[in-house]
Amino acid sequence: MTADLARASAVVEALSAAWTVYNLYPDPASQSAFVRVADTLRQAIGDRDLSMEVGPTGFLIDGEEIQVARGAAERLVKQCFVHNMEVLAFSGLPSDADIVTFLSVLSKDEEDLRGEGGIGAILAKEGISNPAVVTRSLLSSFGEPVETVERDVGVQAVMSQGSNPEEFARSLLEEAGGDRDLLGTIFHDRYRDVFSRVDEKDVSGREMVVTAFVDAFFYFDEGSQVAVLGGFLTGQEDQVDRVFLDQFAGNELAILAPQLDSRGFSLLLDYARIATDQIDKRPEELLGLLESPEPVRSARELVATRVQERLADLEGQMPQRQASASLRTQFPDPAKYFYETLDTFRGLLAVEERDDRFRRLMRVLTGKISGSIRRGRYRRAELWLRAAVDHPTYAAERAAEVRDAISQAGAPDVLEGLIAKLADDDQTEAPKRLLSILAPDHIDVLIDMMAAEEDRARRRTLLDVLGRESARDPRHVIRRLDDERWFVVRNLVIVLGRSGNTTCVPAVRRLLAHHDHRVRVEALRSLSSLDSGSMGYFGEALSDSNESVRQAAIAMLGARGTGESDSLLIGALWSAHLDTDEKERIIRVLGERPSNDAQQAIESMARKRFTLSAKVRQLRSAAREALEAHR
Amino acid sequence: MTGDQRARQLLKDLQALAKQMKLYPTGHPTTGEALTAATESAEGLASGAGGEVVMSLLTDSFYLDRTLLAHASLESSALLREMQRRGIESITFLSPVAGADIADLGAFVADLSGDVPAESTVRLNESPYSKSDLETDSSSARLRRSYTRSLDVLRGVAGALDTDEPIDLSVASWAVEQLVEQTISQPAASLLLSTMKSHDEYTFFHSVNVCILSIALGRMAGLAGDQLKVLAIGALLHDIGKIRVDSSVLQFPGRLDQDQWKQIKLHPQEGAASIMAAAAPGQEIAATVAFEHHARFDGSGYPRVTRREHDLHFFSRLVATTDTYDAITTRRSYRRAETPSSALGVLLKGSGTFYDPDFVRSFIELVGIYPPGSLLLLDGGEVAMVTQTAEAGDTPDLVLVKAGDGTLLDEPEPISAADRTILDHVVSGNVGVDPAALLEKVGVIVQPV
């Protein structure tokens, strides 16, 4: 590859990247990605001018195709080609704004651009000379920007009148004072005069002038049209008059044909004869009509063949393919409607640049997710959700808004539906995943739900869900621990216990002082699973005023089975707060323990001699049994 | 003007008058203008008919004496219902029509007064015609009804969108069901009716036309049942996003500037979002049609969608074809209408680039070289309308609608194309022919055998 080709390749690559970025973002110039590619582009251009030809499949330099890896380059060149660009050239370094404007013009519809005089004219109007373009049909705007064309005052007047053809037509009629022949003369002369005053290079100017007159023509009554047409038909050999006549479709002239006098009629025939030779496909049917020796058949055939010829062309392009047979193989599959709808939704998110409209799309999203869940279409709800978050098609700064919209879908009845479904069948995956997405923003609702839930299975599901959430972040649940209802607090403690999150320990420990013993019991259970550290504070629970708390403490300490828990239990054997049955349980627990301390405590209990009280005798025999079992 | 055109004008004027009266007190200058206009129209109508004329209201139609006002019944169906709600069965106009009497009529229609004085030049419910004199439950009446209902759906949707209320698509699906049924059972008549145009409600008429053409094309391609129905909903609603576009832009009488174009180009996404918000599962694909109907077969067009996972939807490609055809054959404020053959030419030219070549071919097969409803200029300067598509190489069925001297025929005459020279296609707006009225008149001829 020559150095020029390599440089051009880098330029095309960067411009394609800019084109991609431009198409992705509503306000590309503010994107850092855009600024980066613009910099790359300028680096690639460097300090020498670069001029590339536009081919149908790629850019070329001296007829040699510029090799570019990027797929976007193909789309870029195609777009340039569609706009009739022949050459794309850089001289000097374009600013970010230049690039954006260039791309915005490039992204327009070909038809629209043509309406405004072609891409060259629009770029000139926008003040963009770098990059510069040369188009195929229009005269060069390269090096000779259209803006430098001086437009005559009379030309400008007609151009501005052209924007209101009805008014223009009326003013011409008035000038003629209703005399049709005079109108024909005025119209013809005015047209020729103004046209001749437009600079030859000002192609779009000429087009505008012609259009202004042609549009006005259609606001005349038929009689006036015939009068005007006569002048042009007479002058048809002249290039300037021909331009006017060439604007008409054959049928438009044919409508007027019967009203022309015989001279006009034969002139029309002449025109049609010349036109068919020289102008592509315009009044050929007219010629056919007027010339045919067998008018009835050929006239009809002519209209028909014109269409059929094209049909035949088509047929040539797709041999042996019947349209309907081909369509049949492409029939839409109703099973895919849903996925195609999601794709459209993603498309909407991609193109919507207006804030209020984006918000409306977000409301749609919320509605679709919650609606699907309400109908029990969990998988669909999930797919809606994922259509919005996976590989986002919208600008990054919209992410929070999308996230918010999704969270809005977690209305209480929606969450309830999901919980009910899971309580019914905990193997169902989609509701589980949906809950895990919706739950974090709705912990309070879930807690309220749990507080009110009477069905055990659902309550268990809620405990699971909240437990999983608290594993990630227990703060919401902790904040609710001062609820006045003991059963709510107890359930929250269960949740925290299941979370396995050790940051909850201080909060749960405080509940050991809760006024309701059922909460205290649950707190002990949770702590025994959460807190692997010192359990010194269990000692207090061993002397709790409530029996079930004490029992729970014994069970938990026994299960812990550390030196510390052993010594707490041993100490409790002599505590006055425990009754004999509890102490007996402690002995049995200690009997299972291999530690010396535990064994010694039991042995000393077993060795007690003077046991006058029945209580002590009970404990002694328990200790002996424990020793027996151990052996 | 024909009686039919005068009656249309009068109904429009009456509607405007009633609206004015509801908004402003009597004596307001604009009310005066509306009253003058309505009085002049009524007088024109009555004197044109020899001094007395009866306008009857039956079921879903207006009649002028014994003649059904097909176009007016579609166009002014809202006024029709409003008048029926007020108990009006007929209105007799006696020339010279007095402005005060028209004012009384306006006030009565607007629900501002309980009665109109007897013995005036405008009399209510004194028609000499009985219901059986006028009404027939002909197949064309059924077709027209389904057309009206679809128009009403669009009017309703427009109203909702205007006030930012959610739209109700259940009525849309009900209306298209009937349109599907009618289009399948009377294909030629439907295609003929689909050439109806309205300047004031361009978008609505265009949408119903595209709906009919799409059903016919979908049916031809082999779609059936629910598929056709979903397609029809998409086709009917494809342009509803235009309701959000400023009407001054839509009716701008010249080439649009950049900002105006920008606004217009938003209508696919506007429509798609509204449909998506309202659609029940299964109907949502209609949003895809609205979103994609200006996207081109080759990936150009708008909106520019850069990350598609599938090609343009089958339905979108279909509707893009019928939409183009109807749009080109319709006169809009910034563009002259073109003949069906030039519309077919545009489709052919864009075939494979802008439009799906398979649909272009099928569409041409469907409507033929001379589509029903198209007008042909004959060698003697007469204008004839095609009532039935011709098989390839065959001549189409024609009725003569305009004589060589330019007068419109009251009763269109069937003529044989074989004896005549067809000079060219012409545009309906240029010859003052109303397809809906013709459909009534030539209804018998266009029935499938």
Ligand SMILES: [Fe+2]
């Ligand atoms: Fe559209």
